[in-house]
Amino acid sequence: MFSKDDRSKDVSTPRIAQEVWKDGEFIKWDDARVHVMSHVLHYGSSVFEGIRCYKTKRGPAVFRLKEHMQRLLNSAKIYRMDTGLTRDQLCNVAVQLVARSGLDQCYIRPIIFRSLDESRPAFGVNPFPNPLTCYIGAWDWGKYLGDEAIERGVDVQVSTWNRLSPNSMPAMAKSGANYMNSQLIKMEALLNGFAEGIALDDRGYVSEGSGENIFLIHDGEVVTPPVSSSILPGITRDSVIKICRELGIPVKESEIQRAALYVADELFFTGTAAEVTPIRSVDRITIGEGKCGELTRRIQQTYFEITSAEREAPGQWLTFIGGSSSPTTEVQTPKFKEHKLEPEPVLSE
Numbered sequence: 001m002f003s004k005d006d007r008s009k010d011v012s013t014p015r016i017a018q019e020v021w022k023d024g025e026f027i028k029w030d031d032a033r034v035h036v037m038s039h040v041l042h043y044g045s046s047v048f049e050g051i052r053c054y055k056t057k058r059g060p061a062v063f064r065l066k067e068h069m070q071r072l073l074n075s076a077k078i079y080r081m082d083t084g085l086t087r088d089q090l091c092n093v094a095v096q097l098v099a100r101s102g103l104d105q106c107y108i109r110p111i112i113f114r115s116l117d118e119s120r121p122a123f124g125v126n127p128f129p130n131p132l133t134c135y136i137g138a139w140d141w142g143k144y145l146g147d148e149a150i151e152r153g154v155d156v157q158v159s160t161w162n163r164l165s166p167n168s169m170p171a172m173a174k175s176g177a178n179y180m181n182s183q184l185i186k187m188e189a190l191l192n193g194f195a196e197g198i199a200l201d202d203r204g205y206v207s208e209g210s211g212e213n214i215f216l217i218h219d220g221e222v223v224t225p226p227v228s229s230s231i232l233p234g235i236t237r238d239s240v241i242k243i244c245r246e247l248g249i250p251v252k253e254s255e256i257q258r259a260a261l262y263v264a265d266e267l268f269f270t271g272t273a274a275e276v277t278p279i280r281s282v283d284r285i286t287i288g289e290g291k292c293g294e295l296t297r298r299i300q301q302t303y304f305e306i307t308s309a310e311r312e313a314p315g316q317w318l319t320f321i322g323g324s325s326s327p328t329t330e331v332q333t334p335k336f337k338e339h340k341l342e343p344e345p346v347l348s349e
């Protein structure tokens, strides 16, 4: 439908790791396939992560690997997906995958989902009869909101779509199904000529972008919506909060009204993919001077200095591939938990 214009463009993907890790072994990229009747395709039953590995002078370094894998396990726990995999095993696999790929920088994508047992197929909504599968892949990924966005900022709109309400779909779990909501927000924004949409929560307070958390700066204070505003608890968000504290910039979590966006001095998005991206207008209202603000620039620069290992992080944030801080234990083949429930009856032979 949009093949001839900008809306069909994706982030540039120059290189892809030729191996994918699947349930305990490395397989070829071309063999990483699922059955079309897999539960996940029909009912959205997946949880996943997005992790960046940065190029540094000391070789590739994965940013906040443990925190990402912990969030993956938390998302899986919420959806009763017990793979038996531990956080350390997942971290080890990610490190091995990057090392084997030869990529000097990449984006790492672990995913756990309900697939199909072809010898005992089950097609209903009930997820329990379906086997769990875990894959981890990696590729080199460009700037999520475009190359210019990081420098000059993006134009965004407040979406007509609300973020998920806490008792319908938990926004704090990074589940594949949540991204249907994100897609509605993103498509609306793109079709209206904006780079991104900001969703409000079900009470009308600012929540987050389709794939980013949001920060507002007013009178020298940095403010971001709390987890109770139906956000994904972003790891970049947490990093920025800690960076602000270290730089002595006042920072707090607080509910934000839509109108406060328009009169903010500065606004920016955070995310693994989006990193720290300034916002220069909302609903065609110019924010501050319509460019990357002074404090945003300071925070952004500090973030990039940390991810490139030129500056010490406020914590153990970088895992160097092959370096002394890399996990060394061998990855065990995970034992997936057997579900005791009977599969659904197959209706036709």
Ligand SMILES: Cc1ncc(COP(=O)(O)O)c(C=O)c1O
Residues within 6 Å of the ligand: 050, 182, 208, 209, 210, 211, 212, 213, 231, 232, 233, 234, 235, 236, 237, 270, 271, 272, 273
């Ligand atoms: C909906 C949503 N919110 C926020 C974020 C930012 O989270 P993180 O900084 O952990 O990547 C993401 C990105 O994964 C996201 O998809």
